[in-house]
Amino acid sequence: MTRPFAWFFWSLSLIIALASWRFLVLPMAEAMPHMLHYLDSAPVGTWVHMTAGPLALGLAPFQLWQGLRRKRPALHRWTGRVYALAIVASGVASLAMLPGFQGSGFAQAGFGVLALAWIGTTALGIVRARAGDLVAHRRWMLRSVALTFAAVTLRLIMGPLVAMGWTVTETYDVTAWGSWLINLAILEYWQRRRVVLPA
Numbered sequence: 001m002t003r004p005f006a007w008f009f010w011s012l013s014l015i016i017a018l019a020s021w022r023f024l025v026l027p028m029a030e031a032m033p034h035m036l037h038y039l040d041s042a043p044v045g046t047w048v049h050m051t052a053g054p055l056a057l058g059l060a061p062f063q064l065w066q067g068l069r070r071k072r073p074a075l076h077r078w079t080g081r082v083y084a085l086a087i088v089a090s091g092v093a094s095l096a097m098l099p100g101f102q103g104s105g106f107a108q109a110g111f112g113v114l115a116l117a118w119i120g121t122t123a124l125g126i127v128r129a130r131a132g133d134l135v136a137h138r139r140w141m142l143r144s145v146a147l148t149f150a151a152v153t154l155r156l157i158m159g160p161l162v163a164m165g166w167t168v169t170e171t172y173d174v175t176a177w178g179s180w181l182i183n184l185a186i187l188e189y190w191q192r193r194r195v196v197l198p199a
């Protein structure tokens with residue numbers, strides 16, 4: 001990871017994760033009025049998604065931190081378990097929220113596929129680690145983190161679109177797919193370049 005990218009990745013992961021927990025200290029109507037309708041259709045799923053999603057995002061940079069992995073492998077394994085459990089909880093919870101989603105069917109499908117891919121890549125990463133295949137573990141976990149980071153990319157794309165006059169719901173037609181397909185494409189390109197052109 002280059003230094004500027006590491007700054008970008010660490011700071012945005014931590015800032016968005018912490019900012020997303022604002023509903024823990026403010027009333028939902030003030031913190032996230034657009035989420036109020038979910039409290040009727042899927043209250044437990046909504047709370048679980050919004051608590052566990054930011055936890056996974058906040059842990060992601062620590063899991064990729066090579067120094068910590070080398071010096072404290074046991075800590076890496078424990079925080080890895082928490083990261084994976086947070087994703088399973090938040091991913092399943094987001095699937096429970098989707099029937100109450102107010103955007104288009106296209107956006108709903110994008111979030112649905114994202115949730116399944118998020119759980120799937122993370123599960124494969126854990127299975128490969130337990131099998132002792134650390135190369136495949138690293139590859140699947142990088143994909144998992146790319147999907148976790150969709151929470152950041154989504155907000156980066158949403159900002160300019162809202163400034164151009166789109167409603168938040170309209171922006172989901174772009175972000176429900178774009179937020180994670182862009183991350184995965186960048187990751188796969190970077191991994192292939194590293195294989196073809198070793199440093």
Ligand code: HEM
Binds near residue numbers: 091
């Ligand atoms: C990667 C799989 C994910 C899926 C499929 C997903 C899906 C969704 C959906 C459908 C909503 C409701 C949007 C609306 O109707 O306005 C939502 C909201 C939310 N999600 Fe996720 N999400 C994912 C990951 C994350 C992550 C990693 C975080 C970490 C920050 C997160 C934090 C939140 C928060 C805090 C909200 C409330 C809306 C807001 O912040 O304004 N989600 N998510």
